[in-house]
């Protein structure tokens with residue numbers, strides 16, 4: 001379980017996140033919503049151990065984010081907003097390249113299977129020639145090579161067509177429910193958030209998101 005307790009983040013005198021507390025259990029998909037600049041990416045970056053909080057505690061099972069960052073990194077898969085793949089490499093070469101940097105060893109068949117599970121079948125094509133949706137899938141597949149238990153996704157479907165969106169959503173649901181992964185998912189698309197996520201965290205002062213989400217029957221935590 002991920003346990004975030006009383007987390008605060010300041011940049012200089014500006015408070016970005018204040019007193020955020022929540023848990024994520026195995027198998028759960030948590031939606032993270034809020035207006036531009038509310039602090040969603042900052043929160044994800046702190047949980048990815050890339051940014052330090054100003055105060056508060058985070059635990060991953062019995063691992064403490066203040067002391068066990070290296071061990072926690074092995075358990076976390078992070079897909080930032082920007083796509084980070086090698087355009088001149090084929091899908092296969094990208095997967096093999098990132099596998100070499102990974103803690104977990106996977107053979108070519110396993111890497112290919114990972115891509116096929118999310119319907120990314122252009123194994124021998126240069127990544128630069130893939131559609132936006134296929135590039136997003138490749139980015140996601142790369143983040144899963146080391147078999148993370150906690151997956152952090154910052155707008156993974158932005159700018160892609162409905163078919164790829166649905167394929168990624170279906171894959172993520174399966175991943176959470178069958179492989180017991182925990183997923184935190186940022187999106188501005190409320191339909192996507194309500195159909196995909198078990199619970200929702202809304203951050204920032206804009207009541208717009210709470211109003212939209214109020215009647216959908218999902219638990220919403222507001223900060």
Ligand SMILES: Nc1ncnc2c1ncn2[C@@H]1O[C@H](COP(=O)(O)OP(=O)(O)OP(=O)(O)O)[C@@H](O)[C@H]1O
Nearest residue numbers: 011012016034035036037038039040041042043081
């Ligand atoms: N390294 C930094 N130094 C100073 N301020 C920062 C830094 N990183 C982020 N911020 C500020 O923190 C606030 C929250 O940014 P963040 O990117 O987390 O918001 P967000 O909710 O993800 O926004 P968006 O929906 O636009 O992606 C913004 O005001 C941003 O300018």
